[in-house]
Amino acid sequence: MEHNSTGIPHGKLGMWIFLSSEIMLFGAFISAYIVLRMGSPNFGVPPEAIMGRPLATINTFVLITSSVTMVLALAAIQRDNTKQFAMFMVLTSLLGMTFLGIKGYEYHHKISEGLTISSGLFGSFYFTLTGLHALHMIGGLIFNAYVLINGLRGKFNSRHYERVEYAGLYWHFVDLVWVILFPVFYLI
Amino acid sequence: MSSSPEHHEPSFIRKYVFSLDHKTIGLQYMFTSLTFLLFGFGLMLLMRWQLAFPGKPIPIIGGLFGDTFAPGGIMLPEFYNQLGAMHGTIMVFLGVVPLGVGFYGNYFLPLQIGAGDMAFPRLNMMSYWIYFMGGVLMLSSFLMPGGAAQSGWTSYPPLSVIAPPGQTMWLISMTFIITSSLFGSINFIVTTVNMRAPGLNWMRLPVFVWAQFITAILLLFAFPVLQAGAILQLLDRVAGTSFYLPAGLVVSGTLLNRAGGGSALLYQHLFWFLAHPEVYVLILPAMGIVAEILATNTRKPLFGYKTIVRSIMFLGVLSFVVWAHHMFLSGMKTSLARIFMVTTMVISIPSVAILSCYVFSLWGASIRFRVPMLFALAFLPLFGIGGLTGLPLGFLPTDIYLHDTYYVIGHFHYVVVTGSLIALMGGIYHWFPKIFGRSMNEFWGKVHFWGTVVCMNGIFFPMFIQGLAGMQRRLYDPTVQAHNATTQILSPFQLLAAVSLLVFQFPFIINLFVSLFKGQKTVENPWEATTLEWACPSPPPHGNFLSLPQVNRGPYEYSVPGMKKDWSAQNE
Amino acid sequence: MATIFGLWGLFFAYCLIRFRSKKNPTADYAAASKGGLLSFLPDVMVLGFEIWLIFFLGLPIWAEIKEDFPKPEKSNVVELVAEQFSWGFQYPGADGLFSKRDPKQISSGNTIGLDANDPNGKDDFVSINELHVPLGKPTIVYMTSKDVIHSFFIPEFRVKQDVVPGMRVPLWFEPVQTGHFEIGCAQLCGLGHYRMRGEVVVDTPEEFEAWKKEKTKELQQTSS
């Protein structure tokens, strides 16, 4: 009965379709940000000291590194190296958590400096968008944990690694969103 | 993902409540959305009473609403606004779309492409239950302090931001509905792309499948934008942000303590970016159903299959670039209005093309006037009225006067009710034998048809007259304004038509349930139709097809010259 | 448009009668591909009609109504501040200059929040729900809102424009006869939306001047 008209696995196609809808979601938020930043009479961009560019740069590096460890985990399972796969997955998740930790510290710092979600449009957008991104990160961490546990149980090997790939796609997408948010909030 | 070959009877809950079978999920969608439609219809009856007899106590059930909504049975303006907002929301998001996409798409899309189930059955089940929870939340918002959402189904800020807590509930339940549609559309797209039976290439797909496929794409790309708009509005309400609030708002004498700087128009853009494609989400499944019914009952191929398919695709793309025609008078840049007038005029061409192809399909036909065909035939002129009356609204000079009047209401009700809903009802008659293996009563079907069509016109046609007289939308008591009092005489007539419409739904409801248990048993393919869903047993078993169908020809090969019977099924 | 729909309806009805299954028991397979280019006739007719509409009517009329405003010096200029649920019209008084408005100064005696420190505002007067305009001169209304979105609608004048908080949207019209006309709100603005109404009074120029003088006198009496 099982028949596939295109040869693309359902899961991969579904994941890409989901990601394209995510592009629309973040696209809508970022367009709202762009137009209000251009058009609003009082956008309230805070001084650079509050934003903390160096810390955010470190965070960007953390996330990029987690992306490369993720893809290395996939490469490892494609070569049937479960041990290396597990190591890279753990590393990815740890880096993800580091990112969230630094983010939490940044939030704390900003709120204590008076930049809150209701203090002005910049603060509102900053907390909304990075908060949404952080929620996506948490979702990614859960997905990763699921993949890691199944991998340790020996569910994946060089012929069956689809779910590792899907988790990777999602994780890279979250990274990709941050690559756009970083200059949007910290650099310009 | 493949179904296990062993046959063990699943438990009741697995089989009927948390079922993974696309057919059960489809039926869950059908019964839920029909219930919501009836509920939304009830809200409309209350509003029509208030419009027909402003300030008079609601008869019979007036006492049930209590002092917060209708003291002494007399409706309060707040309650009227809640009814208006909830009628729109329920009918669009909980009624017509789940019926057209949730039920028809879920049930017939896999059948028509010869698949055993959806690509992701678990996601499908989640999609239904999230929709169900969203619906329950939406209804329960009537119990919130201050009642349900009352800023119109469009929920324009700043009004919606300063509205009572029911609005928060509306936003949360919209989030549920959006998530549900997202899951559904991913499922539909993957199923259509990946699970077509061997030989069923893109140009052999029935128009219905094309319509559902494009609809899923529209939902996929349009809904996230409303999601964003709704989240921003939610934060404006609960987190003290001011995305949509400019500085210095003074509400009932007190200065609002917000940072300000936002734009009220931003929400309108984000909302209509969804809500215009949403119109095509409402109408495309209906067009697909009409195509199926027409081909079956004219006993000939559809006229211009390729033109229809291309027009549907064209509609899909264009529907994303016309949204601002809802905002011509919103204070939007006037130069932007020029662009959107042109795109709006252009989008009418593919609609005209589809409709003319349907009508030309009648030429040289051998028309069988059965109940589903009656509905499909009624769709053509009535949707035509709905479409043509849209032109003056897309046309800038006339829109200045007609915008936000009852003319608009008449226009989109002709499109959605006498267009979409009529086709969706016809589809139930058409596919009932497939779903339940029994057929519905023809006589009561005809009673239902004639009563429904006449009454619908009785409600909506006077709206054009009222709109041309300048009567604005969403008025609790139009007679307060002198220019609206002139057309007040039409309102009791509309109430009468609305009540009769309710009465004429009873033959349908009773027919549906009686036929479900007592209807005449039918064969596999009672209409002698060609598409794949008729090639599996009725009702289809779990897994649908006994063997994987092999498709050899296009979808509508009726009356092929030289054949003994007048239909050649796709899998023959 | 109605003509196209009428022709279309005739064709539709003819098909229904001519091709019912009793009269025409076997359908014509080839009819589905007949017609050729002729089948695009409705599309082409509608397209032609629309092109004519857009370029010969739509764009020029839109430009005249919403884009080409008369010169303010030669018009009667009014500021409108809408609120739930009334229209407040601010007239510039004898100096022809408008006072600034400050939302912080809004009170029951100063419903639109005229700035007390603005010298231009000494002679500004406010008329609630009653807009007086002179005959024979265009009127420009600059509109804004204190709270939510309203829509300024005078059915008899065929003018309508949303009044949006945080924006200053202009609208113009030129009355052609004297009399009293109704103003309605066309955008849902809350529970009192239906009763948010006002009146336009079109005066002869002499009456208009007299009304303005009377209003100014009232203002001096209340302030002294």
Next chain:
Amino acid sequence: MTENEAPHPASVKPYILVFVGLGILTGLTVFLSYLGLPRHTAILLAGLIALTKVTLIATFFMHLRFEKRAFVFLLLVALFFVTVLVASLIKDIGLIH
């Protein structure tokens, strides 16, 4: 599930190269932001660098290079709609002040 026959790169070398590239680009964009360039130039450069990074991640980490064209098409459709939205919004709201 069927066997996955997509041709994946045998070595991890490209991944490391892309990683290094991403690191350099991040450093570059932060460095540029401290130069105090004219606003338009700064936005343009930051945008271009972000776009390059996004393309790198999508093509190599997400294997878009090895996938069917349909996926790229899907993303382009989404990007097209976002562009239409941004363009209209900027024309309407973004240019008020």
